[in-house]
Amino acid sequence: MNGNTPYAGLPGETAAGQRAAADVPDLSSSQKRLLHRDVSRIAARTREFLPNEYAVDADVSTGATGPQVTVAVRPPVGHAVSAGFTPDLEDVSEEIITSDERDEVARGLAASAALQVKQAVSDAMTPTAK
DSSP: OGGGSTTSOBTTTBOTTSOOGGGSOOOOHHHHHHHHHHHHHHHHHHHHHSOTTSEEEEEEEEETTEEEEEEEEEOSSSOOEEEEEOOOOTTOSSOSSOHHHHHHHHHHHHHHHHHHHHHHHHTTSOOSOO
């Protein structure tokens, strides 16, 4: 049954457990530029939702399935939160990550980071009312 999987390897070409080079999409220089621009926009939009005490960073890396995007937020207290995903490279025109997707990721990260602060602080404070 191993011969049926894409991870079985091709004799003399690809070792078992490795992806064939043809299976991993390559980005052109313009696609890389677009992807970095879109990821920077997500980080900038996330910063707009949060006070200056929150550190926001973004990264584009190459994984086993192609380019992977990670945007992370480090709140002043509490645990860091991040969003990672593999962008769809089909039908790329002016942007790889649409503005709706960028806004959704930014809002989700900002909300998660704020929740981390609330949870970290709520243990140390006694609520005045319920």
